[in-house]
Amino acid sequence: MNKLKMTLLALTSLALTSSAAFALDDAGRDALMKDSKCTKCHAADKKKDGPAYKETAAKYKGKADAEKKLFTHLTTAPEIEVDGAKEKHVKIKTTNEADIKAVIAWILAQ
Ligand code: HEC
Known part of the structure; x- marks a missing residue:
């Protein structure tokens, strides 16, 4: 019985940690970008205060450091x-x- 309980506990925590490692789904990503005010200055294919994501995707196309650059851009203000x-x-x-x-991958896929 105890063994079974422990196995169940282990399985539950495994399920919890692995689901946290999954990237955002589309709705979660949209909500995060909206919440972060990205939508105020950016759109996928038209320029607002900031460049269109399509423009950014084109700028970084084929560049190996694209993800790293955008990660810095989005985390260091x-x-x-x-x-x-x-x-x-x-x-x-x-x-x-x-x-x-997940947000960066989406931007680079525009
Ligand atoms: C107040 C307006 C504003 C908001 C809000 C904003 N941006 Fe920007 N963003 C800009 C401007 C302006 C630039 C152009 C900066 C430059 O080229 O020097 C830019 C540049 C970028 C770039 C291109 C960076 C590069 O290296 O070419 C990306 C990607 C980006 N923003 C994503 C985002 C995301 C994602 C969010 C939400 C977390 C966000 N932005 C929120 C105005 C904004």
Whole structure:
């Protein structure tokens, strides 16, 4: 009985940790980007205050360091210019690496 309980516990915690390692699904990614205000300045295929994601995808196409560059961009608040005024780029509202990489993969696929 005890052994069975322990096995069940082990299985449950395994299921929990492995589901946390899965990347965001489409709805989760959209919600994260909305929550982080990305949608205010970016769209997939038209320029707003920031470049269209298509433009960014084209800029980084075939570049091996694309993910690393964008990861830094989204996590370190680099200085940018909006309407001629300098401000800090927003940081994405999560520290979950897998989630940030899911957003980056989506941007690079535009
Ligand atoms: C206040 C407006 C604003 C918000 C909010 C914003 N961005 Fe940006 N973003 C910009 C501007 C302006 C640039 C262009 C910076 C430059 O080229 O110097 C930029 C650049 C980028 C780039 C291109 C970086 C590169 O190296 O070419 C990506 C990708 C990006 N933003 C993604 C995001 C994501 C994802 C979010 C949400 C977490 C976000 N942005 C939120 C304005 C914004």
